[in-house]
Amino acid sequence: MRTFPIGGIHPHDNKEWSKDKAIERLELPDQVAITMIQHIGAPSTPLVQKGDKVLTGQLIGQAVGFVSANIHSPISGTVTAVDGYANGQGQRRLMVVIKREGDEWVEGIDRSAEHKRECTLSSEEIIAKVKEAGIVGLGGAQFPTHVKLSIPDGMKAEVLIINGVECEPYLTSDYRNMLERAEELLTGVEILMRAVNVERAVIGVENNKPDAIAHLREVIARDNYRGIEVMPLKMRYPQGGEKQLIAAVTGRQVPPPPALPISVGAVVCNVSTTIAVYEAVQKNKPLIERVVTVTGKELKSTHNFLARFGTPVSTLLDIAGLPEGDNKLLNGGPMMGRCIVDLTAPLIKGCSGITVLSGKDAVRGQELSCIKCAKCVEACPMGLEPYLLSKLGKMQKWDAAEEHNAADCIECGCCSYTCPSYLPLVDYIRLAKQTVAANIRARAAANKK
């Protein structure tokens, strides 16, 4: 069974807590707050003002520039404010607050449950629809999907890889999507194959989800989906990282930045994103909701919700029932999730799950000295030297950090996970990466002048 060649770890997947919970549609929230930055790139421009009436699916945030995404209203109602509010990490972001009145949709959106398989659109038309629907990578990185699908001149896609790995412990939203919405997913794959003009698509799924693999294979055989293959992958974190998945499926290594996955002929798209593409292209439905896992060992109940964006995190957690005492709330899983310190914060496009860690799981170990065991070097899937980068970050040697490729770090957290001295390796590397990236941008801007 295949996997990526270097690094990686094998944490307990902890999926048993929520993997058998069917997707349930969350009641429409009374009020939503929509962040104008739910993608990598420049923030979108709000198109509505206080007092405006909006319909579900109406465009409320216009993308600015190429690497940016549209934002649509997830409910119908009145805009009560356009102002800065705290996001999950407490940072102030421009948000549009909408108070719900009924549930009226924009005309032209097909809300029927009927499955539409046939698609005769051209590649450009599909990409235009994806762009219009504001689809971004739902695996967490929030990279605008239309940018991924627009193949640069002189390059050719050879294989479409669908990321069904979900290597992050605890999260089960992609898994539930593969089980319950396989037809939509596979039609989405066909559409994406048209968009990037390839004959072959591979759905990579880790072998801890045998029923998803079996189900997808069954549907492919039954409904005769051509050129789509389900590839079981050996369970290993961070297999869901774009570069790791390409290496696992094709055996090719993506060169360091600024090279993109397309330079080795691969286009990677997440399972949930693919379903969103299906809905955008076949049903004209913009990206206004997603499946989000709410999980944790000590939660009163765990769920896989289909929730509209902008729903306050507290609404989800109230249903799940937070355990008493201090808890660590994460937007995402325990390896890469970002902390949530403000429960009024809204659900965003990149939130595949909310993980609640309690008690011992929530506390870091006592930091000790580095014993030079090099476990972090062995674990790093990017072939970096985490002990060194973290030290350079701590000493603020940004130029040296750049030389040692701090910008290549994918922040997977394998180094911190393996460290027997509980060193906060990834924390300092993330700092170094951010600073190095800012320095590179500043240099590029200076050179342009």
Added chain:
Amino acid sequence: MNELLLTVLTLSVLGAVLAVILYFVAQKFKVYEDPRIDEVEKMLPGANCGGCGFAGCRAMSEALVNRDNIASLNCPVAGGETMKSIAEFLGKAAGAQTPKVATMRCGGTCAKRPKVNTYNGPKSCAVVNSFYIGDTGCAYGCIGYGDCVAACKFDALKLNPETGLVEVDADKCTACGACVKACPKALIELRKKWPKNRAIYVACRSKNRGAVVAKVCKAGCIGCGKCAKACQFEAITIDSYLAYIDPDKCKLCRKCVNECPTGAIHIENMERLPKEPKVVAPKAEVKVETAKNE
């Protein structure tokens, strides 16, 4: 005996020949350096702090000697007097420099700005700032792990464990600006240094609305604008719900201090103005005119 003599002779001759060669080589490749650079370097404090904008005192003295106009160059550590004597020594005109002092603009002590979450990651402000706002509710306030304290080469900053805030020792501070760069929340500003270390400044950087600020911190500026109204010198401006006192316009009259409802305006080494008893303005009688007359 002969051998000994031979050895000594050989080495002596070799040494003499090499010395001559070295002498000519040194003459040939001599790099002329203005001797005044060394002199100026001696006059500078030698802290190598980078506060002047140069890599160190040597680079600064080279600039001082080589540039024609040195009015814009200033060593904040040495101060105006030393700069004047250096300018005199070089026969150039010194620029007028106002002494400055680092000012930490956050008043959110542990008591006034309660912690709302527990952070047990690395104790570094930069790391905290790289992924969230910190363990209090305020996105603009002091994180309190002392990145600025570590950056200070003059031992002028101190973390007060009781308040959780950083305090500046104005006597030790040389205004080199290292702490300004180190603070990820841009809380530290180099402000005009008054005699006897007097100071008035707004100890808050929160650009949130007043209601949001009041929720998370009892010492924050809520942008009510009372201070701006009280100021006779137009030194106070309000921008995004935040007051700012322009140190160049402020005359230390202290009228704003009593106006501030949250105590966000800090004064140092000065007494507050005595509080005037509040004069309740007699309510002007408003005649209600109704539309009946028409």
